[in-house]
Amino acid sequence: MEYIEEGSLMVFNEHSKLLGKGFALSHPPSIMQALEGNLPFCWQSNERSFLKDFIACNPGTSGGRIARWLQPDSYLDPSQCELVYNKEDLRCSWPALLTVNTKDQYGNLVQVSNLKVEVKAIPVDQGIMGDDSKKMRRLSRPDNSNMTFGGHPPPCLDVPYEPTIKDKKDIFHAICMMKPYENYSFEELRVAAPAVPRPSENMLVRSNNDGTYLVNWTPGSVGLYSIHVTIDGFDTGEVYKVDVKDPPQGITPPSQTEKKPHHTNKLRKFVQKYSSGLRARTNPSLQSEQIGVIPPEGIIAFVDEIHNDDGVWLRLSQESIREHCTNGHIEGWVLQYNQHLGKTLLVPVEEPKSIAKEIIKETIRRNLKAEATKHRRGPGVYQVIKCGSFGHNIRCGAGLKSTPVGMFTLEDKVLAIADVSSKQKLLFYREIFVMEN
Structure with missing residues (x-):
């Protein structure tokens, strides 16, 4: 007992402030x-x-x-994280890009290494379909008063399909022609067969190493989905409801990795003077990883162009990637027009004229000049070899609208002392004399 009292006294002396008010x-x-x-x-x-x-x-x-x-201190708060997507891009069998932004308790982007981010799309009507199937089974119980299938028992849905042969010559591929289903119509078999529930879809998530995660999703079916985001096993708290629609007819699915044949390099210049540079990224998205910087007045060559919500993106050529980006990357994109700011960041650059083009143009110019000189003979004696039934008019000026002052007839000889070329590309004579035959 003495030891207990001594221990109690020691504890009370050390923690008197906590134990002063009692238990x-x-x-x-x-x-x-x-x-x-x-x-x-x-x-x-x-x-x-x-x-x-x-x-x-x-x-x-x-x-x-x-x-x-x-x-x-800043720490990752799953309840502050958000999922960013464009509703118009969610089409059945079309690839879509979504972005997960990880944020701290203050709502700022935060980068955490080795973070496990999972995104899953669950069809909304799975539970409803399950309840309908249960109701279907309850309605399909054998009962004397049950007229769901015309008084027949519910069809057995485990019979394997096989074509039906009649009279050893006619082959029927319809399922209602099979012996177990000959008393049921197509509509009755459709009602009896439970609808196949849509499966849940897991999405591919890639980190951009800047607090954002790029999510790739190709919806497998049309309808409502609920998208759940978990970060290290913790739910973000908000469940996103999305509606996947049918893709428009006649339009091919967008593919940002599509490579066009016969690419031609085109040049663009970064014209923003008071800037530290234009970022080059791995994908045509402002949330993708930065792999390089285009300095002011820098010139790049591009081989492809796409349009999205951010603006107009240009795909860099291999030479520009080696010049402006870090090693190890085979694809790079830069933003030519920023849709959010309404600014054009890259402008076209005139390509230098090649020597071969200059030689071809000079040759064509000389040939045209020689051809024009060949037809312009200058002063001399001319003879009328072709004219109308009333002759060939002599006008007071070098133009078709000038007033006629005389007329030539066929085979008349003319002495010309000068020639003038007008806009009508015709040859006229300033002073003309008609000579006798």
Whole structure:
């Protein structure tokens, strides 16, 4: 007993501030409870609830608020994370890009290494379809008053399909011609067969190493989905409801990795002067990883162009990737027009003229000049070899609208002392004399 008293005194001396108010008891203990050490602690007190909320950092409680105030450092908060997507891009059998933004308790992007992000699309009508199938089975129970199938028992759906041969010559491929189903119509068999539930779809998630994660999803069916995002096993709290629609007819699915044949390099220049550079990224998305920088007045060559919500993206050529990007990347994209800012970042650059093109143009120019010189003979004697029935007009000026002052007849000889070329590409004579035959 002395040792117990000494130990109690030591504990009380060290923790007198905590034990000064006594224990939180629901009622005074009895003698037997005090001797056995079974104290009636009050488990439902406000102080105990506060401690639980403080330790668990529960949001919306006084304990959780003071715990967050005592811990101001940034940490990943799953409830603040969000999923960004475009509803118009969600089409059946069309690849779509979604983005998961991981944020801290203040709503800022935060990068955490070795983070496990999972995104799953669950069809909304799975539970409804399951209830319908149960109701179907209840309605399909054999009953004398059941007229669901015309008084016949529900069809057995385990019979394997096989063509039906009649009179050893006619082959029927219809399922209602089979012997087990000859008393049922197509519609009755369709009602009896439970609808196949749509499976859940797991998405491919890739980290951009900047607090964002790129999610690839190709919806397998049309209808409503609920998208669940888990981060290290914790739900983000918000379930996203999306509606996947049929793709428009006559339009091929968008493919951002499609390679066009016979690419031709084109040049663009980064014209923003007061800038640290234009970022080159792995994919045509502002959330993708940065792999390089195009300096101001820098020139790049591109081989492909696509349009999305961010603006106009250009795919860099291999030479530009080697010049402006880090090693090890085989694909790079830059933003030519920023849709969010309404700015054009890259402008066309005139390609230098090649020597071969200059030689060809000079040759054509010389040939045209020689051809024009050949037809322009200058002053001399000419003879009329072709004219109309009334002759050939002599006009007062070098133009078809000038007033006629005379006329030539066939085989007349003319002495010309000068020639003038007009817009009509015709040859006229300033002073003309008609000679006798």
